[in-house]
Every structure is written in C-alpha cells, then in structure tokens.
Amino acid sequence: MIKIDHFNVLGPVYDLIFREKQGHKLQELTDVRPGQKLLDVGGGTGRVSILFKDINRALIVADSAQKMLHKALEKGIDSVNSESERLPFHDGAFERIIMVDALHHVANQQQTLKEMWRLLAPMGKIVIEEPDIRNLIVKLLALGEKLLLMRSRFLSPERVASIAEKFPNNNVKIDREKGIAWITITKEK
16 A cells, blocks of 8 residues: 655645634633643644744644654744654643644554643643534545544544543543534543
C-alpha cells in the first residue's frame, strides 16, 4: 500500500487551506485558566492553540508532522515532535489537554486516549473535538480521506466516550452541534 505523509506535505500551506479556527465552544468547554498547562495533541500548525495564547502562555503543541510544527513555532508556540501514542511528558503534567480534528488520524486511538489520560493532572480536563461520523457530510468527508489514502478512522462520539469511561475517576460528557462533537473527559481525582 502506498504511504503518503499528508501532513508533512501540507504543513507549509495548511493554514492557507484551512481557515483560522473559530473555537468559542472549544474555549468554553476547555475552561483554561491562566497558569494552567495546556497540551494540544495533534495540534499541527497551532491554529487551534493560538486561541488560548492570550489566556495562557503555558501551552505546547505535540504533533508527528515536523513541517506542521514549524508553523506553530513561527507563531511562538512551544512544540514537540511526537506520536500521540507516546508523548514525552511525565504523568499528570497538564491541567488541560485538547485534541481537535485529529483523533481520527492517529494510528492507535485507544492508546492515544490512554496517553492523554496519563498526562492529565487530577481535576484536569481533556476536550476532544471531532467531526460526528453520524452526520452525512462527515461520512462523505471520511470517504474522501480514504480515497486520498489517509489512515483516517472515525469513531462515533459514543465510542470515544466508552473508551474514556474505563479510566478511573472519570466524568465524560458529549456535546454536539452542526456535525461536530466534543467529548469532555474530566479527571475527578
């Protein structure tokens, strides 16, 4: 099978193709406070992290596509080149973790969720924003990504929640709006 590194190819022009993220719902759900450490897993060019930069300077983008991370660095956002399944941070290092439009791209979704949980501090919050595969337009998008030979595998919000509900001391909530789903996972202790 042909393997194309889509995100390193798109890295230099990604922000020109995809408009700046409008993240009112994401910002509301994340509820990041000054001084809290925020990790953006699969955050690429930092187009989402930039929404939090005025609130909190303690933010890091982690992504496996080096050319995407160059753009995040140009925006003044600290970046780490890493696969989402094995992030180079100590347990409980972050009060907030976000993953926007990226879970369907990772190689191992369950391991990625476990890794984010490991990195989450007690009373911390993970917010995952994903296209809702139950939506017809999203189904067409998923088909298009398959045709482009992307390794995309869309999970329903309920499936993501069911994985997270196995973590100890969790509180999981799903919100939906216009083909987008937000899964919020809070570590209670």
